[in-house]
Amino acid sequence: MGVFFGYVLASIxxxxxxxxxxxxxxxxxxxxxVFNFAFAAEAxxxxxxxxxxxxxxxxxxxxxxxxxxxIAPVFGALLDFGLFSRxxxxxxxxxxxxxxxxxxxxxxxxxxxxPSNPPVPPAPFFSxxxxxxxxxxxxxxxxxxxxxxxxxxxxxxxxxxxxRTRRFGLPIRAAVESPKLxxxxxxxxxxxxxxxxxxxxxxxxxxxxxxxVGSGATVDPQNYDLLLVVSIAAAALAxxxxxxxxxxxGVLLGLAEGLVQGYVPSSSxxxxxxxPSLPFLFxxxxxxxxxxxxxxxxxxxxMASIEPPPPVPxxxxxxxxxxxxxxxxxWPFLGVVVFGVILxxxxxxxxxxxxxxxxxxxxxxxxxxxxxxxxxSLAQWMFAGIGxxxxxxxxxxxHWPILLAALAGALVAGVAGLVAALPALRLxxxxxxxxxxxxxxxxxxxxxxxxWVSNGTSxxxxxxPSSIFGIDFSSVDSEGFFVLTVVVMIAVAGIVHLLLRGxxxxxxxxxxxxxxxxxxxxxxxxxxxxxxxxxxxxxAGLGGxxxxxxxxxxxxxxxxxxxxxxYLVVVVTIGATTVEGAITAGMAFALINNALMNVPQSVGGTxxxxxxxxxxxxxxxxxxxxxxxxxxxxxxxxxxxxxVFRAVxxxxxxxxxxxxxx
Amino acid sequence: MKRLxxxxxxSRHFGGNAAVDHVSLDVFDGEAVGLIGSNGAGKxxxxxxxxxxxxxxxxxxxxxATSLPHRPDQRARLGIARTFQIVQLFGGLxxxxxxxxxxxxxxxxxxxxRDVLWKGSSTPEEEQRCLETLxxxxxxxxxxxxATALGLGERRAVELARALVVRPxxxxxxxxxxxxxxxEAARLARVIALARRETGLAxxxxxxxxxxxxxxxxxxxxxxxxxxxxxGTFDAVLHDESVIASWLGRSA
Numbered sequence: 001m002g003v004f005f006g007y008v009l010a011s012i013x014x015x016x017x018x019x020x021x022x023x024x025x026x027x028x029x030x031x032x033x034v035f036n037f038a039f040a041a042e043a044x045x046x047x048x049x050x051x052x053x054x055x056x057x058x059x060x061x062x063x064x065x066x067x068x069x070x071i072a073p074v075f076g077a078l079l080d081f082g083l084f085s086r087x088x089x090x091x092x093x094x095x096x097x098x099x100x101x102x103x104x105x106x107x108x109x110x111x112x113x114x115p116s117n118p119p120v121p122p123a124p125f126f127s128x129x130x131x132x133x134x135x136x137x138x139x140x141x142x143x144x145x146x147x148x149x150x151x152x153x154x155x156x157x158x159x160x161x162x163x164r165t166r167r168f169g170l171p172i173r174a175a176v177e178s179p180k181l182x183x184x185x186x187x188x189x190x191x192x193x194x195x196x197x198x199x200x201x202x203x204x205x206x207x208x209x210x211x212x213v214g215s216g217a218t219v220d221p222q223n224y225d226l227l228l229v230v231s232i233a234a235a236a237l238a239x240x241x242x243x244x245x246x247x248x249x250g251v252l253l254g255l256a257e258g259l260v261q262g263y264v265p266s267s268s269x270x271x272x273x274x275x276p277s278l279p280f281l282f283x284x285x286x287x288x289x290x291x292x293x294x295x296x297x298x299x300x301x302x303m304a305s306i307e308p309p310p311p312v313p314x315x316x317x318x319x320x321x322x323x324x325x326x327x328x329x330x331w332p333f334l335g336v337v338v339f340g341v342i343l344x345x346x347x348x349x350x351x352x353x354x355x356x357x358x359x360x361x362x363x364x365x366x367x368x369x370x371x372x373x374x375x376x377s378l379a380q381w382m383f384a385g386i387g388x389x390x391x392x393x394x395x396x397x398x399h400w401p402i403l404l405a406a407l408a409g410a411l412v413a414g415v416a417g418l419v420a421a422l423p424a425l426r427l428x429x430x431x432x433x434x435x436x437x438x439x440x441x442x443x444x445x446x447x448x449x450x451x452w453v454s455n456g457t458s459x460x461x462x463x464x465p466s467s468i469f470g471i472d473f474s475s476v477d478s479e480g481f482f483v484l485t486v487v488v489m490i491a492v493a494g495i496v497h498l499l500l501r502g503x504x505x506x507x508x509x510x511x512x513x514x515x516x517x518x519x520x521x522x523x524x525x526x527x528x529x530x531x532x533x534x535x536x537x538x539x540a541g542l543g544g545x546x547x548x549x550x551x552x553x554x555x556x557x558x559x560x561x562x563x564x565x566x567y568l569v570v571v572v573t574i575g576a577t578t579v580e581g582a583i584t585a586g587m588a589f590a591l592i593n594n595a596l597m598n599v600p601q602s603v604g605g606t607x608x609x610x611x612x613x614x615x616x617x618x619x620x621x622x623x624x625x626x627x628x629x630x631x632x633x634x635x636x637x638x639x640x641x642x643x644v645f646r647a648v649x650x651x652x653x654x655x656x657x658x659x660x661x662x
Numbered sequence: 663m664k665r666l667x668x669x670x671x672x673s674r675h676f677g678g679n680a681a682v683d684h685v686s687l688d689v690f691d692g693e694a695v696g697l698i699g700s701n702g703a704g705k706x707x708x709x710x711x712x713x714x715x716x717x718x719x720x721x722x723x724x725x726x727a728t729s730l731p732h733r734p735d736q737r738a739r740l741g742i743a744r745t746f747q748i749v750q751l752f753g754g755l756x757x758x759x760x761x762x763x764x765x766x767x768x769x770x771x772x773x774x775x776r777d778v779l780w781k782g783s784s785t786p787e788e789e790q791r792c793l794e795t796l797x798x799x800x801x802x803x804x805x806x807x808x809a810t811a812l813g814l815g816e817r818r819a820v821e822l823a824r825a826l827v828v829r830p831x832x833x834x835x836x837x838x839x840x841x842x843x844x845x846e847a848a849r850l851a852r853v854i855a856l857a858r859r860e861t862g863l864a865x866x867x868x869x870x871x872x873x874x875x876x877x878x879x880x881x882x883x884x885x886x887x888x889x890x891x892x893x894g895t896f897d898a899v900l901h902d903e904s905v906i907a908s909w910l911g912r913s914a
Contacts, residue, residue, distance in 0.1 A: 495778055502782020503772040510752040510763045517750030520713060521824060522738035522767035531774050 007262035008255060009136065013145040015254020016152035017211035021227060022234035022246040023156065024203035029240050031172045031196035034084055034095040035430050037565070038102035040228035042201055043208025044221045045110050046072055050209045051219050052114060068205050076201025080194045083623060094629050096376055096433060101569045101622025104562070107221040108612045108619075148210040155206055156247055159199070163243075172196050226279070229441060230257065232434060233283040239292030253279065276445045280438045287435045288423045294431070322644055338486060342479045350478045352594035353587070354550045357485040360586030361543030363571045364489075364496045364579060369536040370568065371576030372505055373529070374512035375428070378564040379420060379436035380540045382443035385559030387413040387541025388548035389453050392460035402465050406545035413541020414534045421533030425526055428515070436564075444561035459555030462548040485546050492539055493579040499535075500579070508532065566615055573621035575631025584633050585618075592617060663690035665727070666832055666864050667712070672721035673888075674707050681707040683888035684721070689832065694858060694865040696879030696896070698872070700909060704888040705868045706747065709836055712866070713737065713744050725832070739768055743830035745821045747837040747868075751809045757820050758805045761792040761827040768828040792827055798860075799823040799853050815846035822850065826857050832864045833857075839871040851877040872900075884908070 021039055028036045036042075046068050053064040079102070087094045163169035171192040174182045182189045211227055212219055234249030260278055264271050287293055341353055362384045369377050387409035394405035420439055424432050448454055464481050499505055510518040511525050519525055548554040570589060575581020596610035621632060628635040667689040674682040682704040689695050697705050710716040712723060714734040723730050730737055738744075743764075752760055762784050766772040776782055784792075796802050799819045804812060809820045818838055825833055835854065839847035851874050857863055869875045875882060875896065882899040884892040892902040899905055 498777045498780065498782055499774055502777030503766050504774045504777050504782070506755060506759050506763045507767065507772050509754045510760075513752040513754060514750040516715065516734070517746065517752065517821075518763070519734040520715075520738055520744050520746075520750075521764035522735050522828070523763065523772070524735050524767070527773070535774055 003262070004259075005136075007258050009145075010262075011255045011258025012251065013148035013214045013254075014211070014258060015251035016148045017207050017214065017227060017250075018230045018234055018254045019247045019250025020152055020155060020203055020207035020210070021231035022238070022250040023159065023243055024200045024207065025231060025235040026238055026240055026243055026246045027159075027203070028196065028200040029235075031175055031200075032080075032084065032095075032193050033092060034099055035240075035433075036200065037096070037099045037228075038106060039200075039204050039231070040208075040224035041103045041106035041221070042072070042075070042204035043211065043227065044219070044224045045075075045106055045208075046205030047208040047212040047219050048110050048114055051212075065209060068209060069202060072202045072205035073198035076197040076199075077194050079201065080197040084197070085190060085193065086627065091629065092429060093374070093376065094625055096430060097569060097572050097625050098622055100378075100565045101573070101619050101625070104566045104569055105616055105619040105622070108616050111221065112612055112616070144213045148214045151206060151210050155203065159203075159243075162199070168195065225441070226276075229283065229438075230254070230279045232437075233279050233286065236283055236286040236290060236293060236434070239290060241292060253282070256282075277442060280442050280445075283434065284423070284438050287431050287438070288426060294426055322641070334490070338483060341482060347478050349591075349594060350482050351550065352590045354478070354482045354485050355547065356587035356590030357482070357489040358543055358546040358550055358586075359567075359589055360489050360583045361485075361492050361546060362540050363543075363567065363582035363586045364492050365536040365538075365540035365543065366568060366571040367576055367579060367582045368496055368499060368532060368539065370572060371578070371581070372500060372512075373508045373532050375424065375529075375533075376430075376433040376568065377420070377436040377536070378433055378561075378568060379440040379443070380536070381544075381559055381564040381567055382440040382561060383413045383416055383537040383540035384544025384547065385443060385448060385554075386416050386537075387544035388462070388554045388559065389448065389460070390541070391545040392462045392548055392554045393453070395463055396460050402463050402549065403468065406542060406549070409545040410538040410542040413544070414538035416541075417534040417537025418530065420537070421530045424533060425529055437561075440561040440564045444559070448556045448559060454554070454556040457556065459553050459558075461553050462551070464549050464552065481550065485550070488542070488546060489583070492542065493583060496539070496582075497579050500577075504528070504532070566619065569622050570618045573618075573625050573632060575633035577630060578634060580637075581631050581633045589614060589618060663693065665689075666691045666693075666725065667866065668724040668727075669708070669712065670722050670724075672708065672711060672723060673719045674704075674711060674716060675719045680888050682711070685885070685888070685890055686721075687883055687890060687893070689864050689866050691831075692858070692862045692864055693881065694854075694867065694879045696875035696882040697866060697868045697885065698870075698875060698882060698899070699885035702887075703885040705885055706836065707888075708885070709834060709866075709868050713742070713834055735767070738764075738828075739770075741828075741831035742834065743825035743828060743832070744834035745818070745825055745836060745838055747840055749814070749817045749821055751817055751820060753808075753810045755809060756806050757796065757801055757809045757812075757823075758789075758792055760809055760820055760824045761795060762788060764824045765792060765827050795823050795827040798826070798856060800849070814841050815843075815849075818842065818846075818850060819853070822853060826861075826863075829861055830863060832866065835865060835867045835869075837868055837870060839869060839874045844873070847871055847874055848877070850874075854878055 021043065025036060025039055028034055028039075049071060050064050050068045053067055054061065058064045058067070083098055083102075084095065087098065163172065171182065171187050171189075172195070174185070174187070175189055175192045175196070180189070182192065207227070208224070212223075215223060230253050231250060234253050235246050237249035237253075238244075238246035257275075257278060261275055264274060341350060345353070362380060365380050365383070366377070369375050369380070387406070389409075390412040391402070391405045391409035394400040394408055395402045398405075400408070420436060423435055427435060449456075454460060465484065468484065507518065507523045507528055510521065510523055511528060515525060544559065548558065551558065567585075567589075571582055571585045574585040574588065593610050593614040596613045624632060630638075665688050667687075669685060669687045672682060672685050673680060685704070685708055687695070697708070699705050707716065711718055714730065714732060714737045717732075725737070725740060725742065731740070752763065755763070763772075765788055766784070771781075771788075793802070793805065796805050799822055801816065801819055801823055804816060809817065812820065818841075822835075822838065833854070838850050838854075842850065854865060854867075855878060858865065865878060867875065867878055879896065881893065882896050883890055884899050884902065884905045886904075886908040891904045891908060892899050894902070
């Protein structure tokens with residue numbers, strides 16, 4: 001009893017932080033329609049501010065906490081004003097992409113601004129967080145724990161009272177169904193939604209600070225992954241609807257996590273597997289079996305149909321002469337580029353271009369799954385990892401020829417795609433994003449660190465092919481491999497292009513637009529979903545294999561899960577509906593990263609990391625997504641097509657005039 | 663006439679409420695049947711069960727003397743096409759593409775393998791059939807236009823064309839006149855009548871617009887509170903005492 005009570009006492013404070021974040025997630029989702037993946041990032045940013053305030057002269061924890069509680073709602077209001085209020089209410093994909101963009105960019109900005117992890121901050125009301133204040137039954141109660149529990153209770157009571165008021169609570173609840181209908185009732189919905197953002201960001205800040213002071217660790221963004229996943233699980237338990245159940249779920253999951261950690265011996269083989277995966281497994285089960293989550297996307301704003309239709313694709317606006325020119329010139333153009341690279345480009349840039357081609361292959365899998373099927377998958381980078389590790393193990397330990405091993409890697413990734421597709425048959429929209437996030441985290445925490453996959457921390461060497469079809473690459477290593485990777489990229493791009501323009505493209509567009517309409521027209525949605533998930537995972541696996549060959553080694557740090565959301569955001573903002581978008585995104589990422597490696601590594605005392613800067617630079621594109629959901633490339637092509645049309649005096653073309661009126 | 667659709671003792675409960683309560687009806691080959699009733703009578707629930715969108719709480723439904731498969735796509739490929747009360751179009755596809763999706767799905771010419779093997783383009787025969795159907799529905803001029811950019815009357819016509827292009831044996835039409843003016847509704851009724859004449863199509867029509875029911879249906883079934891209360895010719899049903907009592911709340 002004593003031991004059990006000790007574990008419970010130690011777990012409740014964590015549960016309180018989970019509870020606050022879960023309530024914030026549900027509140028934001030219900031009020032604004034945004035599933036705020038960036039909640040943990042906001043919590044982390046607020047904690048860094050809190051910690052920095054204390055490090056820089058604010059003597060009292062409570063004073064720093066008050067400053068954070070003032071800054072956070074202002075930041076929430078700015079997020080709504082600058083980003084989320086500019087998205088059409090019915091465009092859930094844009095909202096999710098924007099939240100993912102924020103998840104990606106916020107920690108990178110904070111880490112760039114505050115490069116070393118701040119020290120353990122003290123609790124707001126206790127100068128010494130880890131000295132027992134009381135003892136209950138012999139078990140110590142720390143100041144940080146008192147802060148967490150008392151802070152959570154006070155915040156939740158305040159929130160309940162606020163939501164019960166006619167002035168604030170009622171409009172927030174009304175805005176859930178349709179902000180436009182609320183406006184027709186004479187209420188300014190913009191301010192209602194902004195207020196909801198302010199509350200939720202304040203909740204994130206409070207949860208972040210309390211979670212951090214309770215954990216006793218240095219302020220590191222990776223510590224917030226668990227906070228996010230457990231809180232998502234608690235919010236999912238509440239069906240993303242019920243605030244009290246979300247709050248209770250957070251506490252219960254904190255307890256479950258604490259009890260498992262306490263009772264499973266740390267020397268047991270189960271400990272490294274069970275403890276980190278418990279919240280993911282719980283979330284996975286909820287996503288598959290919770291009836292409310294299955295029908296989450298069925299609720300439609302009754303005023304959604306008054307939104308204007310999406311813009312006409314650029315390809316439909318091109319004059320025939322432009323089409324003919326592109327068809328005739330594309331192969332000579334490509335040949336000139338490839339030979340130009342071989343003859344004139346230095347080796348480090350050739351390596352970067354090869355990496356860009358390999359990334360483009362992975363990104364083409366996003367074109368297929370997200371651009372075409374409309375499924376937001378955060379696990380594509382994990383599938384790439386599965387392809388890479390399979391290739392490496394088969395080549396290194398089974399001595400398979402590397403290209404055959406890469407094909408086997410693509411097949412194994414395809415089978416993993418089937419594992420993701422089966423639960424996705426019951427889900428669509430946000431739950432699929434959550435499901436794939438779970439899978440990506442499971443891959444990162446459980447699969448890739450195991451010794452039979454990645455040889456522990458040492459990694460697995462991956463050879464490049466030395467010759468193919470009698471062509472010897474050994475003397476021109478980087479150029480030869482570049483040509484091979486580009487050829488594979490073009491082949492995959494060709495396949496994806498055929499799928500986009502063929503029966504699959506039409507059928508999946510139909511399924512994405514109206515599942516019931518497509519099904520009643522005879523489209524086999526289950527078969528299509530499974531095939532597209534498998535094909536997309538295979539393509540990602542093949543891209544991962546080439547990425548690993550370019551790196552010449554693969555380790556458990558090569559396919560970190562958070563690059564899944566980063567790459568999804570980059571591809572979607574640059575253009576997920578065309579193969580050009582994926583290739584532009586892949587090349588842009590690798591080339592910008594390589595270019596930034598040459599800039600000064602330290603400016604004004606701030607350490608700059610090229611990958612972080614690349615992520616920040618490209619993720620900023622996410623903020624264009626609200627205005628141009630078709631992607632930057634497609635938008636630019638449409639503008640160009642319009643200009644060409646005008647130049648050849650086709651001002652009266654219906655597509656041009658439609659554009660003008662839009 | 664051969665019995666095409668046989669609905670026997672079908673029920674559907676939501677919680678403790680019976681939305682459809684032991685309903686039996688038949689639709690014969692080439693016949694047009696109108697299903698009428700006030701709101702909440704159970705028409706749409708019955709309709710959704712026939713289409714495969716809702717599971718049955720009891721009873722059975724047979725099509726061409728065999729049990730119906732569970733999923734809507736399987737039923738569609740058997741020759742049951744439908745239109746929706748709230749138009750279900752595919753944003754991002756042209757009018758012609760809407761018909762190609764349905765036609766290629768119906769004929770099993772849809773899937774990634776076909777596309778990768780360079781067989782993903784539409785054949786001249788497919789395009790010809792789509793264009794014929796578009797002509798029948800008065801949509802030839804907007805074949806390449808994005809379907810969701812059209813007006814409601816044309817959008818309903820696109821949905822009807824998508825249903826007709828596969829030459830179905832039974833068309834389930836759910837309030838096709840909803841939101842249309844009298845002129846547009848009459849035009850849609852003419853298209854359905856023309857399609858019936860050309861292909862021998864059977865129609866089960868759920869409709870509030872009695873003019874449309876009269877124009878299309880040879881037999882009318884009236885429902886109230888989840889049960890069939892009368893069936894027969896249009897005039898006979900409209901003068902049926904139970905129907906008048908149900909609609910007007912008093913006997914004739």
